[in-house]
Amino acid sequence: MDKKINIMATIKDGLAIALVNFVSLILITVLYLVTIWIPYLNVGTTIAMCSLPAEMAKGNMVNPLFIFDGKYRKNMGEFFILMALMSGAISVGFLFMGIPGLVISVAWNFATVLFVDKDMSALDCLRESNRLTYGNKWRIFGAEFLMGLALGVICGIISGLFGIGDINWLQAIGTILSVVLIIFMVPAIYGVEASIYRQLTTGEFLDEPVAPKAEAPKAEAPKAE
Numbered sequence: 001m002d003k004k005i006n007i008m009a010t011i012k013d014g015l016a017i018a019l020v021n022f023v024s025l026i027l028i029t030v031l032y033l034v035t036i037w038i039p040y041l042n043v044g045t046t047i048a049m050c051s052l053p054a055e056m057a058k059g060n061m062v063n064p065l066f067i068f069d070g071k072y073r074k075n076m077g078e079f080f081i082l083m084a085l086m087s088g089a090i091s092v093g094f095l096f097m098g099i100p101g102l103v104i105s106v107a108w109n110f111a112t113v114l115f116v117d118k119d120m121s122a123l124d125c126l127r128e129s130n131r132l133t134y135g136n137k138w139r140i141f142g143a144e145f146l147m148g149l150a151l152g153v154i155c156g157i158i159s160g161l162f163g164i165g166d167i168n169w170l171q172a173i174g175t176i177l178s179v180v181l182i183i184f185m186v187p188a189i190y191g192v193e194a195s196i197y198r199q200l201t202t203g204e205f206l207d208e209p210v211a212p213k214a215e216a217p218k219a220e221a222p223k224a225e
Contacts, residue, residue: 003203003205004135004136004139005136005139005143005196005199005206006139007139007142007146009207010143010195010196010199010206011143011192011195013195014143014188014191014192014193014194014195015191015192016191017057017194017195018187018188018191018192018194019187020056020059020061021056021061021187021191022187024061024062025052025062025186025187025190026183026184026186027064028049028052028064029183029186030183031045031065031067031068032045032046032049041068043072043073044068044069044076045067045068045072047072047073047075047076047079047112047115048066049067050112050113050116051113051116051117052190052193053110053190053194053196053197054116054117054194054197055194056191056194057194057195057197057198058198072116075115075119078115079112079115081122082115082122082125082126083112085126086108086111086126089104089108090104093105102141103137106133106137106141107134108126108130109129110132110133110196110200111125113193114129132201140196143192143196144189144192147188147189147192151181151185154181155178155181158177158178159174159178
């Protein structure tokens with residue numbers, strides 16, 4: 001793929017996308033965490049969470065209750081096959097000094113999104129995700145790494161500030177603030193994923209120069225004799 005993802009423009013666009021669905025994404029995250037322990041239901045909600053980048057990329061307003069839709073459990077067998085293929089191959093890749101596993105994980109980053117959005121088979125999802133990310137793997141990794149780094153730095157600052165003096169109640173406040181921060185960072189992370197997914201699937205990359213349209217020559221009016 002010749003066109004490249006602009007990392008900073010993608011992060012900015014992702015934050016804008018997240019802002020549109022900020023409240024919904026917070027509620028979705030809370031609902032997911034509260035119900036993750038419920039057998040069978042948690043399979044559907046997990047698959048539904050995989051569809052978030054695709055729904056946000058389309059500009060859709062997300063209803064928090066959509067994760068409980070029974071349609072997401074319809075293809076759970078195929079979903080388990082997809083997850084097994086991904087985890088197995090990535091694990092083997094990390095055995096080879098880590099880098100191959102990292103490359104494969106980025107290449108297949110959108111396989112689960114494609115599984116829900118395009119209704120593809122497990123193998124087709126892996127192939128398509130690899131095709132879409134080809135030539136942009138390190139830029140995708142860079143955008144996601146910067147988001148994770150920002151979260152880690154802020155959590156580190158909070159832990160440092162509230163861990164002074166080894167006071168238990170201060171540490172408890174710091175832990176609570178860190179958890180709240182992580183929950184509030186979820187919309188931003190999904191927003192960046194949505195921006196990347198939209199660019200890869202539509203081919204409309206941010207900050208891509210638009211060629212000026214050539215104007216058709218104007219016909220001259222006939223001169224009066």
